[in-house]
Amino acid sequence: MDSFLLEALVNGILLGGVFALPALGLNLVFGVVDVVWLCYAELVMVGMYAVWFLYTQAGWPLWVAFAACLPVVSVLGLLLHLLVVRPLLAAPPINQVLATGGVLFLLQGAMTLIFRTDFRSLGVDMPPMEVGEIFVSGTKLAAFCAALVGAALLWAFLKFTYVGTAIRAIARDREVMPLMGVDPQRIYLIASAVGGALAGLAACLLVVQLDVHPFVGLSFGPITFMICVMGGLGNMLGGFLAAFIMGIIVSVGGFWGTTEFSYVVAFGFFIVTIFARPRGLFAR
């Protein structure tokens, strides 16, 4: 195989790892609360600003800034649930989605107000590594590994804890949960906090690869939604796999054409997928 193509493929897999985290978070929240957080990418954007601010402005060590980012975005997820989603739990889905769409504008506006529209860079980079014939960006590889660790931790949480098991159960049958002694409201809160923390982790991985600005969410938000839908809304494993498919399409598509072209191909692939499998690639 052409070594450049191979490099594009490897980069696609690395990119898929980064797409996977927000897709997991979004799917977790949707599966449990049954609400699409249209502002999910903006939560990630706020997390990116948090890391940038703590590291370059407040002078904290990078890893401390990373560690702080998770609880910050997690709390943001909690607030989003308590202030916006909870009052609308009984409302039609369109109203729920639009309210979180309002939060999208709110967060973009707030960050513009505080940090202006300048592109901010963390200015850290790791040297590329030569593996066989191809070069792999050290930053991307590290981000990929961190994403896998995050996904594994999430899996263990869902598989082995009582709350995690209840989360998997509630995604299928909400109404019966009180009979199990489960307060759905509490599970919603936990899922929102975990969903926020995943956005925080995604922010840490993205801020080393992308400059942050108030509208950066629009560059990866839509594709995150498409990944979730492709995998089947609420289907965590499906979303995880779909992230890699999309990562590879974007990366390999960019190898043959421009970046925009690769996104058009990816989105087109998404639409065709939905026509072929209206409930997602991995629907049972």
Next chain:
Amino acid sequence: MRYVIPLLLALACIPLLSPPDYFLHLGVTVLLTAVAGTGWAMMGRYGLVSFGHGAFLGIGAYTMALLWNMAGLTPWVGIPIAVILAALAGVLLGYPCFRLKVVGHYFALVTLAAGEIVRILIVALRDHTGGSLGMTPDRVPPDQGLLAMQFDKSGFWWLALLAWAIGLLAWWLLDRSMASKALAAISEDEEAAASIGIRVTREKLRVTLISTALAALAGTLMAQYRMYLNPESLAGLGISLQIVFGAIAGGMYAPLGPTVGAIITIGLEEVLRIAFGTEFTGGAPLIYGILLVLFMIYLPRGIVGIVERKRRSAAAPLGLPVGAK
């Protein structure tokens, strides 16, 4: 609807009073936004929630502008072509969606993807469209302005008013037709509707055709009025959400709801722009976002919805509350 015709006549007379340009500018913007919102609401009220209506504004506007700049085709001809093309794109997207029962969240996100595709295509075809920097239709000397649809604000006032009247007429005709009952049945329960002989795909396609055509009409006139096109304001998630918000804020179940919504959104934008100026960029979307959240929580049926509910409950105090099932 009785009050609409006198209202239209009154509005049509306004440019004769030579009001300030700023007033006409706001009026044209409100009317065109209302046309897009009316188009969106024709689908939205039947549960066909599109997050990609910006795409149809964009397809319409860019088709018209490219036909003018590259082939010299006047917008008078270009607009009908652009509207037909955009409506065809809507049907092209809608047909498989409806046929394969892509509904609810899935439909919303498919339309979101379609909107993004259009936005990215506009950016990617930068050799012709100017990419994210935008493009301007070629100007003509003032004496050829009429032919090129390049004239002053009063001219666009009448054009926008015409488009708005077309939107209301489409709404009124749909409301009176059997299609409206069929669509209401479909939005209640698609399978039950199909089982009593309603042709679900066909009904949905028809309303999609009208809805996307209206959106495209609004898009072409907006572009021609501003003499400037860019992908952010004519395609993509931002503008799509703004259309939806306008329609919902005003009330998507009443014919004048989206118009009231357009007055609110445009008015709000202006007030925020004047209040914050360039000093506090970001203040406007911040407050806009907060209001959007508050609207969804406290006024989910929109302003007109509240007014209608009051009126209905006054007229028939024993009747079911609006929206009861």
Next chain:
Amino acid sequence: MSATLELSGIHAGYGDFQALFGIGLRVEPGEAVGVVGPNGAGKTTLLRVISGLIRPTAGSLRFGEQDLATTPAHLLPSLGIAHVPENRRLFPHLTVEENLKVGAFSPAARAHFAERRDRVYDLFPRMKQRRHQLAGTMSGGEQQMCAIGRALMCAPRILLLDEPSAGLAPIVVKQVFDLVRRIREEGLTVLIVEQNVAQVLRVVDRAYVLETGRVAAEGRSADLVADPAIRRSYLGGH
């Protein structure tokens, strides 16, 4: 430890639709009580009111000293009230053991998870064999066992069973009622809602007949079986 479940004058419904009109019902500790009646009589609604999924619009609802009408539904398992819902409502994509784990969600139950799970496995050895199987892939009778096992994980004092025989083959129905009998022998109080009147009257001590949201008759099982009107309406009898 033991407590009496006591309902009086319960009115309840869904929105504008009223399903129950002044129901009175009493279950003493250690008793097995049936609620029978035709479709739409309000039997399931009654159980849903008891376990807090629907709030009564009037009337009182007590379990011992506890006022259930104001207790949040998710606290009931900790009070010793377990509800096996209609159609079992297992989590089909979770394993048998994970289903039991969800049943032991309340903090008090978690500490006893291993011990209670083993008790359920003693009671239903089949469940032990299938512990790592996805619940949705089991037969109807096995699913009913799993659902009852899941309810037992909170160590209930009273077990509410909603149509345990619905949708099962006759031979499995018999197994399910044998199960209920065994649970009774464990000393558990049981309130069971059934359409299969003939079967249920063999298992319970007393029963209530519900018709259009009202108690039409009540009495000891033997008396009800002997009642000509009941025989005619529910036992297909002569």
